[in-house]
Amino acid sequence: MNTIVGTGVKSVSDYTASDVVKALLQVLPEHCVLSRLEDTRPYECDGLSLYRSLPMAVVLPETEKQVQDVLIACRRLGVPVVARGAGTGLSGGAMPHAQGVLLGLAKFNKIKHIDRDAAIAIVEPGVRNLAVSEAAAPFGLYYAPDPSSQIACTIGGNVAENSGGVHCLKYGLTVHNVLKVRMITIDGEIVELGSMAPDSPGPDLLSVFIGSEGMLGVVTEVTLKLTPKPALARVIMASFDDVEKASSAVAEIIAAGIIPAGLEMMDQQATQMVEPFVKAGYDTSAAAILLCESDGTVEEVADEIARMEEVFQRVGATRLQVSESETQRLLFWAGRKNAFPAAGRVSPDYYCMDGTIPRRNLGRVLNAIAEMEKRFNLRCANVFHAGDGNLHPLILFDSNSADEVQRAEDFGAAILELCVEVGGTITGEHGVGMEKINQMCVQFSRDELDSFLRVKRAFDPATLLNPEKVVPTLARCAEYGKMHVHGGALPFADLPRF
Amino acid sequence: MNTKLELLREQVLRAEAESKVMVIKGSGTKSFYGNHVALDEDVAVAIDATTLSGVVNYEPTELVITAWAGTPLQEIKDKLDAAGQMLAFDPPSFGSSATFGGCVAAGLSGPLRQGAGPLRDFVLGANLLDSRGQVLRFGGEVMKNVAGYDVSRLLAGSMGMFGLITQVSMKVAPKPLETVTLRFELDEQAALQMCHSLRAQALPVSATAFDQALFIRLAGAPSAVRSAFGKLGGERIDANEANLFWQLLREQESAFFKGGEPLWRIAVGPNTPPLNIGPTVFEWGGGQRWVKADLDAATIRPLAAHADGHATLFHPKAGRLPADGVFQPLSPGVATIVRRLKQEFDPKGLFNPGRLVFGV
Numbered sequence: 001m002n003t004i005v006g007t008g009v010k011s012v013s014d015y016t017a018s019d020v021v022k023a024l025l026q027v028l029p030e031h032c033v034l035s036r037l038e039d040t041r042p043y044e045c046d047g048l049s050l051y052r053s054l055p056m057a058v059v060l061p062e063t064e065k066q067v068q069d070v071l072i073a074c075r076r077l078g079v080p081v082v083a084r085g086a087g088t089g090l091s092g093g094a095m096p097h098a099q100g101v102l103l104g105l106a107k108f109n110k111i112k113h114i115d116r117d118a119a120i121a122i123v124e125p126g127v128r129n130l131a132v133s134e135a136a137a138p139f140g141l142y143y144a145p146d147p148s149s150q151i152a153c154t155i156g157g158n159v160a161e162n163s164g165g166v167h168c169l170k171y172g173l174t175v176h177n178v179l180k181v182r183m184i185t186i187d188g189e190i191v192e193l194g195s196m197a198p199d200s201p202g203p204d205l206l207s208v209f210i211g212s213e214g215m216l217g218v219v220t221e222v223t224l225k226l227t228p229k230p231a232l233a234r235v236i237m238a239s240f241d242d243v244e245k246a247s248s249a250v251a252e253i254i255a256a257g258i259i260p261a262g263l264e265m266m267d268q269q270a271t272q273m274v275e276p277f278v279k280a281g282y283d284t285s286a287a288a289i290l291l292c293e294s295d296g297t298v299e300e301v302a303d304e305i306a307r308m309e310e311v312f313q314r315v316g317a318t319r320l321q322v323s324e325s326e327t328q329r330l331l332f333w334a335g336r337k338n339a340f341p342a343a344g345r346v347s348p349d350y351y352c353m354d355g356t357i358p359r360r361n362l363g364r365v366l367n368a369i370a371e372m373e374k375r376f377n378l379r380c381a382n383v384f385h386a387g388d389g390n391l392h393p394l395i396l397f398d399s400n401s402a403d404e405v406q407r408a409e410d411f412g413a414a415i416l417e418l419c420v421e422v423g424g425t426i427t428g429e430h431g432v433g434m435e436k437i438n439q440m441c442v443q444f445s446r447d448e449l450d451s452f453l454r455v456k457r458a459f460d461p462a463t464l465l466n467p468e469k470v471v472p473t474l475a476r477c478a479e480y481g482k483m484h485v486h487g488g489a490l491p492f493a494d495l496p497r498f
Numbered sequence: 499m500n501t502k503l504e505l506l507r508e509q510v511l512r513a514e515a516e517s518k519v520m521v522i523k524g525s526g527t528k529s530f531y532g533n534h535v536a537l538d539e540d541v542a543v544a545i546d547a548t549t550l551s552g553v554v555n556y557e558p559t560e561l562v563i564t565a566w567a568g569t570p571l572q573e574i575k576d577k578l579d580a581a582g583q584m585l586a587f588d589p590p591s592f593g594s595s596a597t598f599g600g601c602v603a604a605g606l607s608g609p610l611r612q613g614a615g616p617l618r619d620f621v622l623g624a625n626l627l628d629s630r631g632q633v634l635r636f637g638g639e640v641m642k643n644v645a646g647y648d649v650s651r652l653l654a655g656s657m658g659m660f661g662l663i664t665q666v667s668m669k670v671a672p673k674p675l676e677t678v679t680l681r682f683e684l685d686e687q688a689a690l691q692m693c694h695s696l697r698a699q700a701l702p703v704s705a706t707a708f709d710q711a712l713f714i715r716l717a718g719a720p721s722a723v724r725s726a727f728g729k730l731g732g733e734r735i736d737a738n739e740a741n742l743f744w745q746l747l748r749e750q751e752s753a754f755f756k757g758g759e760p761l762w763r764i765a766v767g768p769n770t771p772p773l774n775i776g777p778t779v780f781e782w783g784g785g786q787r788w789v790k791a792d793l794d795a796a797t798i799r800p801l802a803a804h805a806d807g808h809a810t811l812f813h814p815k816a817g818r819l820p821a822d823g824v825f826q827p828l829s830p831g832v833a834t835i836v837r838r839l840k841q842e843f844d845p846k847g848l849f850n851p852g853r854l855v856f857g858v
């Protein structure tokens with residue numbers, strides 16, 4: 001993969017790496033500070049390995065007090081801090097800052113409390129998403145948001161990204177399932193946002209904090225809403241001989257007043273890529289398949305499955321298969337959840353996009369992506385959270401070819417700009433991070449971008465938390481605009497861009 | 499640009515230039531709510547948020563409606579109703595002229611919030627006319643959107659403190675196929691216990707309320723509602739009577755809400771026992787308590803805080819106003835951030851001073 005070196009605005013810093021390490025060792029035990037290259041190297045990127053940068057130091061604090069002290073020390077020196085959970089993010093949001101400290105929260109991995117009657121869990125930010133549901137299972141409860149990376153990704157990271165998953169059409173995103181966050185500001189102040197009560201006085205800071213990509217504060221504790229486990233869940237696999245038909249089936253399901261527990265689409269490229277890997281039993285001859293889940297009581301699921309089947313038949317499904325057991329249901333989902341690793345098996349590299357569009361434009365956008373495959377001469381497999389209109393085109397390429405890397409990036413940018421053009425957004429759940437910072441210039445006006453900076457300054461006046469991500473500078477947007485004039489053929493493509 | 503929007507912009511810019519203060523006026527159905535700072539007449543300017551009206555976009559299969567802030571809430575409810583959909587958070591109107599923008603700015607949800615979630619969960623996008631006269635668009639019409647900070651949800655319930663909300667996109671929901679309301683002859687304590695026991699069960703409970711007896715509303719697939727009804731028991735109420743009960747509760751027109759005593763809203767954490775501070779109606783499984791009594795803020799606030807919540811003098815009527823406002827004061831850390839947010843978005847303090855946060 002190519003390496004894009006992090007370029008701090010502070011090109012001349014008034015501190016050195018050894019100043020920073022010295023300050024950190026004053027507040028942390030030695031084993032919590034990593035500064036040798038072989039120790040910091042594993043932290044140079046997150047799940048988007050196209051973007052890499054080495055931090056001056058990595059710290060792995062063990063107590064809230066230590067996090068607070070690290071932030072105060074960094075604030076005093078003016079050192080940027082990037083927080084990191086499991087590093088599974090897909091937009092470079094946890095890429096370290098070259099003149100900064102990477103703050104790893106992996107050691108905050110305790111589930112502090114589960115209250116069955118209140119249906120809540122109080123957890124530390126380094127707890128894995130799936131671990132919450134596992135711990136809640138004996139109480140008949142689970143944590144609803146289930147991003148595909150849920151075996152590895154952490155709750156702290158989920159809060160930073162407002163993570164979704166395959167069940168959020170019915171059960172909501174992270175923002176709908178977090179009651180309270182305890183966080184520390186860059187000034188070292190401990191602040192609790194949200195409440196165990198239905199709401200809190202004042203403006204709703206919690207909802208702006210969730211999804212803020214580590215730029216507003218460092219989370220040390222999260223109170224999660226748990227959901228009673230439905231008695232039964234079954235999933236229909238519906239095959240279509242035409243992608244447009246599959247798209248209209250999605251609209252028809254919604255029009256019938258049904259909110260499925262999950263509604264996913266995979267095109268033929270995706271099923272053919274996944275099937276040999278997972279053996280989920282997908283219909284690889286179909287142009288597209290839909291996975292449509294119903295959950296609830298036994299009677300409710302029977303009724304709803306019947307209504308769903310009726311809709312699919314009416315729209316012209318060529319084959320319908322309903323999961324006959326929990327094992328089969330999980331297998332159907334395993335195929336979908338393993339689409340990204342499967343892409344890694346059939347292609348040296350893949351680039352996962354994350355645009356969201358109004359559902360009515362699904363067919364139009366799919367056809368446009370098919371055209372782009374020809375234009376950029378790269379294959380693209382499509383998996384979607386169809387119910388939410390959230391697309392995950394997987395662009396397959398080989399990073400050993402600089403030309404393919406460039407084409408993959410241009411292909412991705414073209415998809416995102418199309419999403420904006422049809423009334424959608426450049427990111428549904430993966431975040432902007434480093435990756436989509438240029439497309440922010442396309443989606444938002446300068447005034448809107450400036451108001452994001454205002455929010456940032458209200459929480460982080462020194463703008464030290466995960467700086468230079470998400471919100472592009474005026475200069476960057478001007479530069480990106482110019483690049484567009486040249487039709488994507490970048491002059492001086494290897495120059496660092498700010 | 500829309501000429502009505504242009505007129506509002508001009509008003510804002512003029513007020514800003516003349517260092518005035520703008521009081522945002524909707525239809526006034528919720529004018530009793532929040533703080534009202536006394537302003538000199540030569541400083542205060544009213545800005546009429548009802549001039550921008552009408553549904554901009556509504557396609558039932560997208561589950562989204564976009565409308566101008568001044569659109570009557572009833573118009574939106576009717577439009578959704580005709581397509582078999584609804585605003586799932588069940589907003590109160592407190593009067594037939596209530597507007598969509600007022601609904602979002604106040605951020606209040608009705609009884610069905612228990613099953614559906616609060617208003618802010620449904621906000622997908624919002625446009626804001628800010629103190630610099632700029633119209634800023636946040637979020638959009640799609641279900642999932644993490645591009646930039648989620649400012650549109652921050653605007654929900656902000657009572658105009660960051661500017662004038664001009665347009666909102668809201669997620670809507672299909673109406674349930676079946677609803678049943680059950681009545682249980684229980685006192686407040688037993689009713690709370692029953693609500694607490696329901697929370698961890700997979701039952702289609704869409705609302706609960708205690709008003710002399712416990713009422714439980716089930717909604718969803720007919721089979722699920724039937725099986726829950728079988729499991730819970732209770733007396734099934736006639737459908738028309740049930741609809742009226744939930745409507746009167748939502749609009750605060752039932753007998754409990756009549757009379758001149760101040761009305762306190764106390765939001766508390768789960769499993770909080772009866773507060774025993776006055777006549778009480780509760781909703782949301784006990785999370786929202788309405789107490790009709792002339793209470794002292796200095797007594798009630800610590801009690802609410804102890805229950806992980808907060809107390810609001812919701813409708814002061816003729817009662818005493820707490821010296822520091824009707825809302826529970828913010829914790830110091832939150833207050834610092836809120837003050838800075840206001841400073842960043844509205845540096846001259848142009849919009850709705852103190853209405854939501856006393857002194858800000």
